[in-house]
Amino acid sequence: MKNRNNRPRRVLEDSYVDSNRGQRFKNEESYDYEEYNNYDNNSFEDYDYPYDSYPRKKAKKNKVFSLNLIVSLVFLTFIWVLGLFYYPTRLLITIIYLSLLLISVFIRLSKKAVLAKIISCILMLVNIGFVGSFIFIYLYADFNLRSTNIDGVRANPNLYKDYSYNIFISGFDNEGSINTASRSDVNILTSVNMKDKKVLLTTIPRDTYLPIALGGQNQYDKLTHAGIYGVESSMKTIEYALKTPVEYYFKINFTSFIDIVDVIGGIDIDNEYEFTAWNGVHFPAGKLHLNGEQALSYVRERKSLSEGDIGRGKHQQQVMMAIADEIASPKNLFRYPKIVRMLKKSIATNIPTRVLFNTAFEYGKSSKFEVEREYVEGYGQRGLPSFAMPNHNLYMYVPYEESLEKVSTNIRNLLNN
Structure with missing residues (x-):
């Protein structure tokens, strides 16, 4: 028998057993004397009922940080593969982006959880807006200008x-x-x-x-x-x-x-x-x-x-x-x-x-x-x-x-x- 907390009830103590001994004898045909003797001789130990431990709560994933990470990696991969910005500027942009990701991690670990979430969301929106606009403008320009080499x-x-x-x-x-x-x-x-x-x-x-x-x-x-x-x-x-x-x-x-x-x-x-x-x-x-x-x-x-x-x-x-x-x-x-x-x-x-x-x-x-x-x-x-x-x-x-x-x-x- 289990209680509301899903834990097995411990075996009843002697005082409770004695008070209900009369009721037990009324049903002697189905009564387990050996089990009763164990109760009577106080030689029993608590029954070791198998039970599951408390289920652990799954740690919540930091979706904001994950999205920021994905967007940042897409942007950095884009500029490195295409060779956008010359090397010193490109390296500086990479360092800045990685630093912003670390800052967002520290913000999420802040004790002021509500404020941290707000700041993280703002960073995410700015990042998505900038990266999306940048990639769109570049690809739009590339698509249109490729066709202008009419002289071949x-x-x-x-x-x-x-x-x-x-x-x-x-x-x-x-x-x-x-x-x-x-x-x-x-x-x-x-x-x-x-x-x-x-x-x-x-x-x-x-x-x-x-x-x-x-x-x-x-x-x-x-x-x-x-x-x-x-x-x-x-x-x-x-x-x-x-x-x-x-x-x-x-x-x-x-x-x-x-x-x-x-x-x-x-x-x-x-x-x-x-x-x-x-x-x-x-x-x-x-x-x-x-x-x-x-x-x-x-x-x-x-x-x-x-x-x-x-x-x-x-x-x-x-x-x-x-x-x-x-x-x-x-x-x-x-x-x-x-x-x-x-x-x-x-x-x-x-x-x-x-x-x-x-x-x-x-x-x-x-x-x-x-x-x-x-x-x-x-x-x-x-x-x-x-x-x-x-x-x-x-x-x-x-x-x-x-x-x-x-x-x-x-x-x-x-x-x-």
Whole structure:
């Protein structure tokens, strides 16, 4: 017989047995005398009834910590496998995440259980929100930007393991679809060294007289005509002329340039001197905020500039860095989905999402990037043969060999450092 606590009742003591002895004799036929004698002689011991011990309560699992751990491991695995963030930053993020997990453990062990649960839940929600948003934005950008390599140009093997690389910026002189082949009026080679936090912008004027690769059959012509044969022709032409590998390209036209500037909310520049553009837009000296249309007028004008085409090249470099500043700015964080959609529609590039992300992140978090500017120097001449337009008396910009060599040396020094 068991009591309500599920324990076996102990054998009745002698006093209780004696008081009920009469009742026991009434049922002698079924009575166990040997058992009674044991009671009577006080020689019995408590019956050893087998029974189970108290069931132990299972320890409650810390679901909040487990979820935090899973989310954190997913995030850390994601950035390490894809190589997001450069190594020092990636290692620091890993240490911070592991430290936060330890803090959450100590919080759960706190005597103030209610407060500990609240803080742990807050940490969990912040972690899930950040990791989920980060992975979604990256994968969304990667999915959309993969389709923009419309020219099918494969990136050269990167000699500097992503820390240093060249990006060819090509600006086409047409409107509408980026798929339309046209002349390349803007030709800027952007050399990036992420370790030293340096950027070198090298402008090669559109009329520079060079052997045109691929479709140009290595015949001499002005650089702008290389764009007719495709962006890879321009890349190879510059690669041979400056003796440096050109891994990536970024191609835009008039329409996409306007879209880029407008979607980031305009750009801020410091105009060196007053001038009026070819379409009547006036630009006073000083700090200016430009929308897409104004920025396009600013970078296309050359005749009213004291330095002519050289001045136009400087304006193009200036605007390009202003766009980079705005894209990397934290205030445009919530515009990234919109920016990505615009880029998918308006640009062509073979830059991997990982490289774009790492470059934008490092540039955005650092205020110590040193930006240098180069310009291929030369002289103007007419009457030189043109492969694309024979029998035409075209203006050509013949580069000085020493200028090409100087630019080539500066690019190699920046990348190798």
